[in-house]
Amino acid sequence: MRIQRNRSILVGLLAGTLAVVVPSSVAIAAADDIQPSTPQTFSELSQPSPDVKMTPDYAQAIGRMAYIWGWPLVNMQNRRATITQAPQPSLMHGVIPVAPMNRLAMLTGYIKPTETFIACPNQDVAYGLGYFALKGNPAVIQVPDFGDRFWVYAMYDGRTDQFGTVGKPYGTKPGFYLLVGPGWQGTAPKGISGVIRSNTEFANVVPRVFMDDTDEDRAAIQPLISQIVAYPLSEFDGKMKTVDYSKLPSLGDAADTSGGETQWVVPEKFFDQLGDVLDRIPPLPGEEALYAQFRQLLAIADKDPAIKKALVQAAIDTDKSVIRPFLQWEHNGVPAGNGWNRSKNNAQWGVDYFDRTGTARSNLLDNRPAETQYFYTDFDSGGNKLKGDSLYAVTFPKGQLPPVRGFWSLTLYNDKHLFHQNDLERFSLGTKNKMLKYNPDGSLTLYAGAKSPGKDREPNWLPAPDGDFSLYIRAYWGKAGILDGSWQPPKVEKIE
Structure with a gap:
């Protein structure tokens, strides 16, 4: 039972x-x-304590990542802090346009070869430069009528990511545009054509206006340049303002070009500056944990001299072993064919820290891919370093110039990614040059080397230093072959 x-x-x-x-x-x-016990938001998670007894080795491990991650942000912050000390729109060292906060200044022609403000400048455009602090301080950006001329106002946030779509590729109309910070909730006054919102309170605006290498175009561009102006919203009156940038005063003595690009990030000072960057630049989605680790590190270093000393050493070592190698193009971007690399995620880095930091060191302030694609190499077709005591030929077959709607150019840089000063005062060749000689079959051969390839070839020659150099192709407003990667740069052939 x-x-x-x-x-x-x-x-x-x-x-x-x-x-x-x-x-x-x-x-x-x-x-x-039976309900989940795991916290559902970052704020519910246990946070790193600043009271732990951290070892110097642990501090250095986290410090190396902080240095790699934060290098571009500290770089941008230090540039803004320096440039905006200008009392009025001016030329720093007689070369770089500088201006007070929330204003900009313009060059009236190509940038001088003595510039050291930034690596890999170009001599295809007239540049402008302005830095903005947008927390409660909107600024007006003027856009004149550029007609058919290529132009773009590249705008960067504190992370070096581009924001805004202002330029020829976007069909931007002439007018007044209001540049605001992420928290701005005001109303644009009558007469404002559009509002451009930065991702951070920090903003950097770099106008680029294409100019042919002719006296006629140098003259034709001046009225346009004079109307590229920025100023606080409080000064807006609906009238197009003009500035005669040809009369900008010069600030400071000529820069020393022997050391390469100006050192904007000093390893010994990095961890004294990182906290301010963390306060000013909010984390991207998923970066909250990184911020928490870095803040813990800084808090402990403030109390423990041994940890601070370990961090400084980590910065010095990481700068040497990780940051400096980015000057070698093989460590930048992705392979593009024929021994060249091409930029990847340029100015749209997100959490691509490798390419963000690599570009910040080697060629800061790229345009986003839809605006410009960059190709670069240190090697010839045989895999050997480019040396000035040899002569090289770069031949674009007929119909295979970089496919662009804007313009293209081939630029030569020395081993520090700056211009090599030469008697011809020639640093790039491309769309802007009207004297280029094409081959009988319609192809175009450009030459690079320290010695002239011969009088008949000199219009197509880029003079090189005796030592190492690199080559760099810009393709502005690329067509499908540029955007999808199907176009490949030609081989760099050693011919002598």
Whole structure:
């Protein structure tokens, strides 16, 4: 009988017919017990404590990542802090356009070859430069009527990501545009054509206006340049303002070009500056944990001299072993064919820290891919370093120039990614040059080397230093072959 009774109970359980009565309080407790116990938001997670006894080795491990991650942000912050000290729109060292906060200045022609403000400048456009602090301080950006001329106002946030779409590729109309910070909730006044919102309170605006290498175009561009102006919203009156940038005063003595690009990130000072960057630049989605680790590191270093010393050493070592190698193009971007690399995610880095930091060191302030694609190499077709004591030929077959709607150019840089000063005062060749000689079959051969390839070839020659150099192709407003990667740069052939 007992066996039969147990069998009945089992059948009842399986059939779901057994009714079990439990107190309601027990049922509620049981329901609560099966709820997830893992925190659902970052703020609910346990946070790193600044009171732990951290070892110097641990501090250096986290410090190396902080240095790699934060290098571009500290770089941008230090540039803004320096440039905006200008009392009025001016030329720093007689070369770089500088201006107070929330204003900009323009060059009236190509940038001078003595510039050291930034690596890999170009001599295809007239540049402008302005830095903005947008927390409660909107600024007006003027856009004149550029007609058919290529132009773009590249705008960068504190992470070196581009924001805004202002330029020829976007069909931007002439007018006044309001540049605002991420938290701005005001109303644009009448006469403003559009509002451009930065991702951070920090903003950097770099106008680029294409100019042919002719006296006629140098003259034609001046009225346009004079109307590229920025100023605080409080000065807006609906009238197009003009500035005669040819009369900008010069600030400071000529820069020393022997050391390469100006050193904007000093390893010994990096961790003294990182905290301010963390306060000013909010984390991207998923970066909250990084910020927490870095803040813990800084808090402990403030109290423990041994940890601070370890961090400084980590910065010095990482700068040498990780940051400097980015000056070698093989460590930048992705392979593009024929020994060249091409930029990847340029100015749209997101959490691509490798390419963000690599570009910040080697050629800061790229345009986003839809505006410009960059190709670069240190090697010839045989895999050997480019040397000035040899002569090289770069031949674009007929119909295979970089496919662009804007313009293209081939630029030569020395081993520090700056211009090589030469008697011809020639640093790039491309769309802007009207004297280029094409081959009988319609192809175009450009030459690079320290010695002239011969008088008949000199219009197509880029003079090189005696030592190492690199080559760099810009393709502005690329067509499909540029955007999808199907166009490949030609081989760099050693011919002498």
